[in-house]
Amino acid sequence: MxxxxxxxxxxxxxxxxxxxxxxxxxxxxxxxxxxxxxxxxxxxxxxxxxxxxxxxxxxxxxxxxxxxxxxxxxxxxxxxxxxxxxxxxxxxxxxxxxxxxxxxxxxxxxxxxxxxxxxxxxxxxxxGELLFGAAKGHKNVLYVNIGTGIGGAIISDGKLIRGERNLAGEIGHITVVRGGPKCGCGKYGCLEAVASGTGIAKRAMELIRQGELKTKLPMDSVTSKDVFEAAMDGDELAMKVVDETVEHLAHGLGIAITLLNPSMLIIGGGLSEAPEELLLNPLNERLKNYAFDVALEGLKVVNAKLRYxxxxxxxxxxxxxxxxxxxx
Structure with missing residues (x-):
């Protein structure tokens, strides 16, 4: 070395x-x-x-x-x-x-x-997390990258699982909302469409235009970072968007955990920078509503150690x- x-x-x-x-x-x-x-x-x-x-x-x-x-x-x-x-x-x-x-x-x-x-x-x-970060010492890991889009990776018995066309782990394109917003892939209601940084910003703008919830977010342009910062300050609209995001993530990730039975779920990408009290902690709690309870035993849910x-x-x-x- x-x-x-x-x-x-x-x-x-x-x-x-x-x-x-x-x-x-x-x-x-x-x-x-x-x-x-x-x-x-x-x-x-x-x-x-x-x-x-x-x-x-x-x-x-x-x-x-x-x-x-x-x-x-x-x-x-x-x-x-x-x-x-x-x-x-x-x-x-x-x-x-x-x-x-x-x-x-x-x-x-x-x-x-x-x-x-x-x-x-x-x-x-x-x-990277397996060699240098949070996954060191783990052989069965689900890594989810949440940024502009949502991607996933599966490590099983210490090896990356690829699938026939290297698409194993593409959790961002499973449907979690029937008839939901259109995704960049062309389908509707994908996890990426409703829980990525892009999806969070679009949902916030949609609610701002509806004008039914109190918010200090601007009407012209909003980012997912803006939404989480506003939610930390108790903004009603932002808190609703964050709550919906956590629910969608728990739905999609709960299914994946039941199928794959990892010992660790790692959240990477830009959303791993979100305050844990808004994302990681409630996500960990709501996984119980979607994942097989035995698959959750001993599961560690953590942010990517390598972060940015x-x-x-x-x-x-x-x-x-x-x-x-x-x-x-």
């Missing part, structure tokens, strides 16, 4: 491709971040602009690695949407146009002349393990 003070350090670069933020970092095998870059995603400009951002960040970090006498052994990319892990191709993005069928692994490998590993951000985040850096450390973890724990 490489230590930070070694004269000739070996490391990887992790790239977290989020729908609102791009993060890239030089990471050693023990999880030490040696340099990091973080920029807003140029989502409105499409995939081409986003790729140019990624390429520029990688060039900057490779230059920094040279300054620090660090040898970069590979690149790991965690993408906010479904990917084909085996071919290294992005299947699509529900939030940024132009990514469909983009051969990310091939393009980056050709450009930088080193191994590249691509996976969805939830699988990457789960792997979970995505980029998870992406780095993809390159660190080099796929060895993910292939049968």
């Amino acid at each position: 490489v230590k930070g003070n070694d004269a000739y350090c070996r490391a990887v670069i992790g790239v977290d491709v989020g729908n609102t933020r791009l993060t890239a970092a030089i990471v050693t095998p023990d999880g030490d971040i040696r340099a990091m870059l973080r920029y807003p995603t140029k989502a409105s400009e499409g995939a081409d602009a986003c790729y140019r951002q990624i390429e520029g960040m990688l060039l900057s970090l490779l230059g920094e690695a040279e300054k620090q006498s660090i040898t970069i052994l590979g690149i790991g990319v965690g993408f906010g949407g479904p990917v084909d892990y085996r071919t290294g191709t992005i299947i699509r993005s529900h939030h940024v146009f132009g990514w469909s069928s983009f051969p990310m692994r091939q393009v980056l490998s050709n450009r930088f002349g080193m191994p590249v590993f691509l996976d969805n951000d939830a699988n990457a985040g789960a792997l 850096d979970a995505g980029v450390l998870g992406a780095a973890a993809l390159a660190i393990v080099g796929g060895e724990m993910n292939d049968d």
